[in-house]
Amino acid sequence: MEISCSIIIFTSLALALFSYLVIRKRGKQMRKLPLPPGSMGLPYIGETFQLYSQDPNVFFASRLKKYGEIFKTHVLGYPCVMLASPEAARMVLVSEAHLFKPTYPRSKEQMIGPWALFFHQDDYHARIRKLVQASLSPESLRGLVHQIEGTAAAILRSWDGHALSTFQVMKKLSFHVGILVIFGRHLSEQRKKALENNYFIVDKGYNSFPTNFPGTLFSNAIKARKRLREILNEIMKERREKEAVVEKDLLSCFVEWRDEKGEQLRDEQISDNIIGVLFAAQDTTASVLTWIVKYLNDNPKLLMEVKAEQMAIYESNGCGRQPLTWAQTRSMPLTHRVILESLRMASIISFTFREAVVDVEYKGYLIPKGWKVMPLFRNIHHNSEFYSDPEKFDSSRFEVSPKPNTFMPFGNGVHSCPGNEIAKLEMFSFIHHLVTQYRLALNWKDNGTISSTCMYSRWLGLTIRWSIVHSLFPSTVSPSDFGVQSTYEIVRASDKQVLEEMPRRTVCNKTWHICVPLAIFTSTTPK
Numbered sequence: 001m002e003i004s005c006s007i008i009i010f011t012s013l014a015l016a017l018f019s020y021l022v023i024r025k026r027g028k029q030m031r032k033l034p035l036p037p038g039s040m041g042l043p044y045i046g047e048t049f050q051l052y053s054q055d056p057n058v059f060f061a062s063r064l065k066k067y068g069e070i071f072k073t074h075v076l077g078y079p080c081v082m083l084a085s086p087e088a089a090r091m092v093l094v095s096e097a098h099l100f101k102p103t104y105p106r107s108k109e110q111m112i113g114p115w116a117l118f119f120h121q122d123d124y125h126a127r128i129r130k131l132v133q134a135s136l137s138p139e140s141l142r143g144l145v146h147q148i149e150g151t152a153a154a155i156l157r158s159w160d161g162h163a164l165s166t167f168q169v170m171k172k173l174s175f176h177v178g179i180l181v182i183f184g185r186h187l188s189e190q191r192k193k194a195l196e197n198n199y200f201i202v203d204k205g206y207n208s209f210p211t212n213f214p215g216t217l218f219s220n221a222i223k224a225r226k227r228l229r230e231i232l233n234e235i236m237k238e239r240r241e242k243e244a245v246v247e248k249d250l251l252s253c254f255v256e257w258r259d260e261k262g263e264q265l266r267d268e269q270i271s272d273n274i275i276g277v278l279f280a281a282q283d284t285t286a287s288v289l290t291w292i293v294k295y296l297n298d299n300p301k302l303l304m305e306v307k308a309e310q311m312a313i314y315e316s317n318g319c320g321r322q323p324l325t326w327a328q329t330r331s332m333p334l335t336h337r338v339i340l341e342s343l344r345m346a347s348i349i350s351f352t353f354r355e356a357v358v359d360v361e362y363k364g365y366l367i368p369k370g371w372k373v374m375p376l377f378r379n380i381h382h383n384s385e386f387y388s389d390p391e392k393f394d395s396s397r398f399e400v401s402p403k404p405n406t407f408m409p410f411g412n413g414v415h416s417c418p419g420n421e422i423a424k425l426e427m428f429s430f431i432h433h434l435v436t437q438y439r440l441a442l443n444w445k446d447n448g449t450i451s452s453t454c455m456y457s458r459w460l461g462l463t464i465r466w467s468i469v470h471s472l473f474p475s476t477v478s479p480s481d482f483g484v485q486s487t488y489e490i491v492r493a494s495d496k497q498v499l500e501e502m503p504r505r506t507v508c509n510k511t512w513h514i515c516v517p518l519a520i521f522t523s524t525t526p527k
């Protein structure tokens, strides 16, 4: 018995030593591999200045042309490897995802909450993701079509006759849809208002300079975040005391979850994830919706075709007297293609950030441990090898499916977006009501002004604004970092006009601002 014990111990030690030596040797060999081509720029500063002073599209494109699909650089204080091929993006996000962890600045973690799923890569991430996915699955969303449609219709009504910032209107819409997914129909108007007021203060501070000096956007946001947490705690307490709710919303999934040992999620874990989902859902969907409106307006023929598709549904619903059904939202092929092409063109998440947790070899190059790794979605979406005439808005290109890993507006792999179905549902509902009942016309005019925290740069007739302050921070491109703003008015058409096409008229001047907090350009040039 003793002898067999010793043999086991000896064999284990020998195996451990052998593995250690193999890993060490491999590590040494790996370190001999060349780094990807590219320039690390000046000491400390790297190529940050070039990235910020050039059109970011040009920054990436020129390096891709010079060095190929994988290149190194140094920006915002970090050495980075940028990858612009579908295979490389797949390697980082899917096949070798365990070698790369998500990476965000600390201030973002502080604002959203460290327990939000996108900061994690382990079992905890998998557990939370499963719950989020379940409450955003098509099965769960079926029951929400009517409410989401109602929310879109109400937002349009509140916009009727007013010249408002489109992006702000869309943010309101996506916030309310987020609230619906999280709390179902169980939230009082008073609670909703309290959440909304505090959420928008947090939102304002999210991209600001992280200083706790009283009165700054950041410090206000931190205070508002505390209040959000208190409100969420009260809601959770009430939910736990109540009988089980009939429909399953995200909050009930979180509150009712137990592991094998009967352990529950802690309140702070739930509230961080609720705030996280609200953030992930908001600016992303609002940006895409804003671009969709613009693309439709730029393509009158396409707008007419989308309108025809939507009118057929509108009429079959007794001219809007019956609500949209889930099945109807699944059979809007042209509108769907317009959404897909808008996602491609605007590529509102231009890239994502990961960090190599070990030395990684890719195509004979070394990606050193600790380096930031950025799959460049936007460059893949705008590569003429995969999309002919890529700068042209052409929804018909989605009549055939894109090649694998060439279309990743919602990311890919373990951290890919669980909200893609609800985002599309929101877009379908919004477009349906907009084109069947309203008219708008854009006559845009560039009139950006300079403010103390923002730098404006003219770029092909657009006002591109980015926060200098935010540029001090490394890494993250969280979904909510991007936005497009425009101001215009919509006008409700009369019932008669709904059925006959009303001549389009210009109702106001419009200003496009593309907020690029990291100075990384995320959207296409309106023409």
Ligand code: HEM
Binding pocket: 102, 117, 118, 119, 129, 132, 136, 178, 181, 276, 277, 280, 281, 282, 284, 285, 288, 348, 349, 352, 353, 408, 409, 410, 411, 412, 414, 415, 416, 417, 418, 419, 420, 422, 423, 479
């Ligand atoms: C058009 C709208 C949207 C776009 C383009 C978008 C895009 C993305 C992308 C690219 C990622 C992956 C980021 C990465 O890999 O680093 C992501 C993650 C995520 N999105 Fe979305 N998103 C949208 C809407 C939504 C909505 C409506 C929700 C929720 C209701 C949502 C919830 C999330 C969450 C929770 C994650 C983190 C997933 C994880 O880490 O496992 N998103 N989104």
